Amino acid sequence: MLLHDPEVLLIDELSLGLAPLVVQELIRVIERLRGEGLTIVVVExxxxxxxxxxxxxxxxxxxxxxxxxxxxxxxxxxxxxRAVFLGHEGG
Structure with missing residues (x-):
């Protein structure tokens, strides 16, 4: 599915600004790529x-x-x- 055969796929903010249905479809694509053995690094x-x-x-x-x-x-x-969702320092 990818143009080249990368060793690692980097994804920055997968869900930012996207409709939930689009995010779910991207998650399915990522799961398939992981199943094929691709290393994926996601910032999310x-x-x-x-x-x-x-x-x-x-x-x-x-x-x-x-x-x-x-x-x-x-x-x-x-x-x-708490730190993620509320912006507070954790324990």
């Missing part, structure tokens, strides 16, 4: 979108790594969820 502010397409997450806040690990663990971290 929506935790729900990021969690739906990733195995591993790196959470950055003010230029510092606050979390680096399995996405499911990031989703379970209430302190980081």
């Amino acid at each position: 502010q929506s935790l729900n979108v990021a969690a739906s397409i990733s195995d591993r997450a790196v959470f950055l806040e003010k230029g510092r790594v606050r979390f680096d690990g399995p996405t499911r663990e990031l989703v379970e971290r209430d302190d980081l969820a």
Whole structure:
């Protein structure tokens, strides 16, 4: 589906400004590409979108790594969820 055969695909703000149906279609495309073995790096502010397409997450806040690990663990971290959704410092 991609013009060339890249080793890595970089995607910045997958969901920004797009209708939810378009985002869902892009997620399906990304899932298919992942299934084909393509490495994909996504920068995304929506935790729900990021969690739906990733195995591993790196959470950055003010230029510092606050979390680096399995996405499911990031989703379970209430302190980081508050930082994402409310803009507050986590614990």
